[in-house]
Amino acid sequence: MKNKKRIVMDAEGIDRSLTRIAYEILEKNKGLNDLVLIGIRTGGVYLAYRLRKKIAAIEGIEVPLGILDITLYRDDLSRINKKPRIGKTEIAFSLDNMKVVLVDDVLFTGRTIRAAMDALIDFGRPRLIQLAVLIDRGHRELPIRADFVGKNLPSSLWEDVSVNLTEKNGADEVVIEPETEE
Amino acid sequence: MLGIRDLSREEIILVLDTADSFIEVSTREIKKVPTLRGKTIVNLFYEASTRTRTSFEIAGKRLSADTINISSTTSSVVKGETLIDTARNLEAMNPDVIVIRHSAAGAPHLLAGLVKQSVINAGDGAHEHPTQALLDMMTIRAKKGRIENLRIAIVGDIAHSRVARSNIYGLKTMGAQVAVAGPATMLPRDMEHMGVEVHSSLEKALAGADVVMMLRIQIERQHQNIFPSLREYARHFCLNRQNIALAKQDVLVMHPGPINRGVEIAPEIADGPFSVILNQVTNGVAVRMALLYLLTGGKG
Numbered sequence: 001m002k003n004k005k006r007i008v009m010d011a012e013g014i015d016r017s018l019t020r021i022a023y024e025i026l027e028k029n030k031g032l033n034d035l036v037l038i039g040i041r042t043g044g045v046y047l048a049y050r051l052r053k054k055i056a057a058i059e060g061i062e063v064p065l066g067i068l069d070i071t072l073y074r075d076d077l078s079r080i081n082k083k084p085r086i087g088k089t090e091i092a093f094s095l096d097n098m099k100v101v102l103v104d105d106v107l108f109t110g111r112t113i114r115a116a117m118d119a120l121i122d123f124g125r126p127r128l129i130q131l132a133v134l135i136d137r138g139h140r141e142l143p144i145r146a147d148f149v150g151k152n153l154p155s156s157l158w159e160d161v162s163v164n165l166t167e168k169n170g171a172d173e174v175v176i177e178p179e180t181e182e
Numbered sequence: 183m184l185g186i187r188d189l190s191r192e193e194i195i196l197v198l199d200t201a202d203s204f205i206e207v208s209t210r211e212i213k214k215v216p217t218l219r220g221k222t223i224v225n226l227f228y229e230a231s232t233r234t235r236t237s238f239e240i241a242g243k244r245l246s247a248d249t250i251n252i253s254s255t256t257s258s259v260v261k262g263e264t265l266i267d268t269a270r271n272l273e274a275m276n277p278d279v280i281v282i283r284h285s286a287a288g289a290p291h292l293l294a295g296l297v298k299q300s301v302i303n304a305g306d307g308a309h310e311h312p313t314q315a316l317l318d319m320m321t322i323r324a325k326k327g328r329i330e331n332l333r334i335a336i337v338g339d340i341a342h343s344r345v346a347r348s349n350i351y352g353l354k355t356m357g358a359q360v361a362v363a364g365p366a367t368m369l370p371r372d373m374e375h376m377g378v379e380v381h382s383s384l385e386k387a388l389a390g391a392d393v394v395m396m397l398r399i400q401i402e403r404q405h406q407n408i409f410p411s412l413r414e415y416a417r418h419f420c421l422n423r424q425n426i427a428l429a430k431q432d433v434l435v436m437h438p439g440p441i442n443r444g445v446e447i448a449p450e451i452a453d454g455p456f457s458v459i460l461n462q463v464t465n466g467v468a469v470r471m472a473l474l475y476l477l478t479g480g481k482g
Binding site for chain 1: 199200203214410478
C-alpha cells in the first residue's frame, strides 16, 4: 500500500465540476422554479453556497438556501459513547411542494443522506428531493444514489477521502489517503 | 447532572452551545426529532412545579423519548414509601433518565448513588437548581453575547434559594461579577467566600448592573419570621421603575418564576421592555433538551 496522501482533484477540477453540476441542476429541473438548495453540515454547506453563486451567474437569480444538521437523525447515536456536537439547522422557508437539491461533499454509505431525507420531511412535503455530491466514493449500505456527481472516486474502505475547501480548511482539493490510525 | 458546582467552564459552554442548536427544533411546525426514540425519562417530583416539570416533559417529548411524570401527591409517597424504595422500584422498570425534585438538599445525590440511570437534579431543597442556572446563563449569553465581566445582581432570599446558589457557581465559573442583595435574615453568613459582593440594600446591588435576577419571595416561609411583612419587603426590595434606573440602560430583568407581582417585582417591570422572563422559559426547554441529549446513550 502506498502510504501517502494523493490529491485526486485540485481547485480547478472542483470548480469545473461545480459549474457542470449547476448546469445539470438547471437542465434537469427545467430552470429554477420552486428550486431550493439544502447544504448538509459542514462540507455540504460551503458547496451549496458555491452552487448558488454559479446558478445565479447563469440565471441571474439567487435560489433559497438552507442549512441542515443531521446529527439528531443519526442511526448510531445510541451506540456511540461521546455525543457529537449539534450544529444549527437553518431552513427559513417552507419545503412544501419545493424541489429540494440536497448538497453534500462526499457520498459514502448513504446513511447521512437517509438521515437528511428524514429530517427534510419533518420540515414539510417537498415535491421531490435530488442529491448533488462532489465525490461519490462507493460502498453504499443503503439503496441511495446521487442525481449529480462531481467525480466518481473508487476507493478502498481503508482509505479516507476528504474534501478540503478554502472556506473550511485552507486549499481547494480532494485528498485520498490511508486511514489514520486512531 | 447534580449541580453546577461540579461543572467546568468548558462543560457549561458545551451545554449552552448544544442548547442554542436545539432552539430551532421548538420553532418547527413538527416540533419533534427522533433522537431519543425508545428512551424513557421519569420525572419524579416531590415538590410542586409548573415550569420545570412541564419543561422537562416537553423537552423529552420533542426528542421522542417517553416521559412519565410522578408527583408525590398522587404516588405511593402518600402511603409512606421512602425515596430509596421508590427509586429501587423505578430502577426495576428500567428507565434511562430520572429527573428529580425534592425538598431535601442532597436527595438527587442519594438517588444517583442508588440507581444506574442518569440522574438530573431539578431542584433539591435550598441546595442547587442546575437547569435553572443553565437556562439563565443561556438567556444572558443570547442577549448580551457573553457572560464574562458582566455585572449581575441577584436580589431576594439568597439563603433559601437554590436558584441563587446554582447561578452564583455558574456565573463565577463563567467569569461574571456577582452582587447579591437582600434583608440580613435572607443572606447566608458565609456569602463572601463564594466570591460575591454582599449588599443589604437593593440600590447598591443595582448600581451599574447588566443583569438583575429577582428571586421569588417564598410567601410560605413568612411564618418563619425572616421578614415582618410582604409590604415591608416590597418597600425595600421591589424592583420598580425608579430603582431600575440605577442599573445600566440596557439591563436585563430576569426572574425564575413564579412571580409575586408587586412583592419582588412591579408588574410594569415584569411585563416591561427589559424583562426576558418569558425568554427564560423558552430557553428552559432547549437547555433541558441539550442535557437529555448529552446524558443519554453510552456511558462516559
